[in-house]
Amino acid sequence: xxxxxxxxxxxxxxxxxxxxxxxxxxxxxxxxxxxxxxxxxxxxxxxxxxxxxxxxxxxxxxxxxxxxxxxxxxxxxxxxxxxxxxxxxxxxxxxxxxxxxxxxxxxxxxxxxxxxxxxxxxxxxxxxxxxxxxxxxxxxxxxxxxxxxxxxxxxxxxxxxxxxxxxxxxxxxxxxxxxxxxxxxxxxxxxxxxxxxxxxxxxxxxxxxxxxxxxxxxxxxxxxxxxxxxxxxxxxxxxxxxxxxxxxxxxxxxxxxxxxxxxxxxxxxxxxxxxxxxxxxxxxxxxxxxxxxxxxxxxxxxxxxxxxxxxxxxxxxxxxx
Amino acid sequence: xxxxxxxxxxxxxxxxxxxxxxxxxxxxxxxxxxxxxxxxxxxxxxxxxxxxxxxxxxxxxxxxxxxxxxxxxxxxxxxxxxxxxxxxxxxxxxxxxxxxxxxxxxxxxxxxxxxxxxxxxxxxxxxxxxxxxxxxxxxxx
Numbered sequence: 001x002x003x004x005x006x007x008x009x010x011x012x013x014x015x016x017x018x019x020x021x022x023x024x025x026x027x028x029x030x031x032x033x034x035x036x037x038x039x040x041x042x043x044x045x046x047x048x049x050x051x052x053x054x055x056x057x058x059x060x061x062x063x064x065x066x067x068x069x070x071x072x073x074x075x076x077x078x079x080x081x082x083x084x085x086x087x088x089x090x091x092x093x094x095x096x097x098x099x100x101x102x103x104x105x106x107x108x109x110x111x112x113x114x115x116x117x118x119x120x121x122x123x124x125x126x127x128x129x130x131x132x133x134x135x136x137x138x139x140x141x142x143x144x145x146x147x148x149x150x151x152x153x154x155x156x157x158x159x160x161x162x163x164x165x166x167x168x169x170x171x172x173x174x175x176x177x178x179x180x181x182x183x184x185x186x187x188x189x190x191x192x193x194x195x196x197x198x199x200x201x202x203x204x205x206x207x208x209x210x211x212x213x214x215x216x217x218x219x220x221x222x223x224x225x226x227x228x229x230x231x232x233x234x235x236x237x238x239x240x241x242x243x244x245x246x247x248x249x250x251x252x253x254x255x256x257x258x259x260x261x262x263x264x265x266x267x268x269x270x271x272x273x274x275x276x277x278x279x280x281x282x283x284x285x286x287x288x289x290x291x292x293x294x295x296x297x298x299x300x301x302x303x304x305x306x307x308x309x310x311x312x313x314x315x316x317x318x319x320x321x
Numbered sequence: 322x323x324x325x326x327x328x329x330x331x332x333x334x335x336x337x338x339x340x341x342x343x344x345x346x347x348x349x350x351x352x353x354x355x356x357x358x359x360x361x362x363x364x365x366x367x368x369x370x371x372x373x374x375x376x377x378x379x380x381x382x383x384x385x386x387x388x389x390x391x392x393x394x395x396x397x398x399x400x401x402x403x404x405x406x407x408x409x410x411x412x413x414x415x416x417x418x419x420x421x422x423x424x425x426x427x428x429x430x431x432x433x434x435x436x437x438x439x440x441x442x443x444x445x446x447x448x449x450x451x452x453x454x455x456x457x458x459x460x461x462x
Binding site for chain 2 (some may be wrong): 015017024025026028029031032033037038039040041042043044045046047049051053054055058062069070071084087091092094095096106108110111112116117118119138149156157158159162185186189207209211252274
């Protein structure tokens, strides 16, 4: 702690949140105004966005207004400050679109611990349980517990696509199996696979932050010696070019279709592929691609609007023509 | 992994000095992001930029995981420094708090180019000029 850091313990308990809707062009001047008065000079800008049902093609939506917020300590802020801000916004409103100033009282307890509610002990499969580092959990006889520090990289275990993939993993994993986890994110699936009895898991992700997070999480769970992580994918240039007893890919439909040949090449006869992260409306496109690649459809599972598919490797080695 | 986005949150905060107090706590807490985790990461990555406002764009996914990228300082911050003024005008239509040259505007536009949704440098220059006018900063030749 340095002297300049605010003392969050003795700071007034009540805060005033000031927010306003404005167009993109007005964001900078409104932020500048808010930064002048806001606590620690901090400003929050929330941009509206559009996305496909599975999060693909995300883009900022310039047709809707942006929300700009700041916070002032309710007790040490003279009421004239709010009047000054309102007046300045009125002036800006003559140049650009700026909405009404909205005031809401907020208390520290509204947010300080609220987020931890999401990170209790969660059962995400039949046997796999995820817990945050600050929670203890006495596992039942057949449970395996994955400790995850929630944060960077996707995969807290709370998403239906992760849960579906864990269920597929629990059903399909044979003790001593070799597993490939494509798009590992936080490494939750790779770690669960080792804890469920895999001999070795190779994990890949194209995002460096995911590679780093998976390494950290594997070490945290004492399985770093059985999880190899590399930046990359499947197909040409793949860091792990072999074949596996079980391949897991929890990504999204478009990417799964793009990776069809690389994923299929990693599944030998007798091997199994679990695909997840497929939004229901794109299921058929994924099924067509993987059936065309020679994999044998076994079954589908669904949770909310998310689908997982299980395939077997080609029934006989492909004859070269 | 399947990533459906829950929120895009941009924070304008001081480099290396993030705390769980407002605005970060309420802005991220409402979306279920692990606040301390973010604070630590941000401070580590921006420690060398102390004294500047380093905006950060946080993408919060549906499962409460997140990623973030830091951005260039806000145009308003750069304009204030260039004009040597402490703050923008209360009434930008009537008041002039300072001025910047066309070259200074161009420099700021070049620096901000990658973070502005402008098609080319001329477009970025226009946006920065607009911000300057909204702050009561005159744009010279």
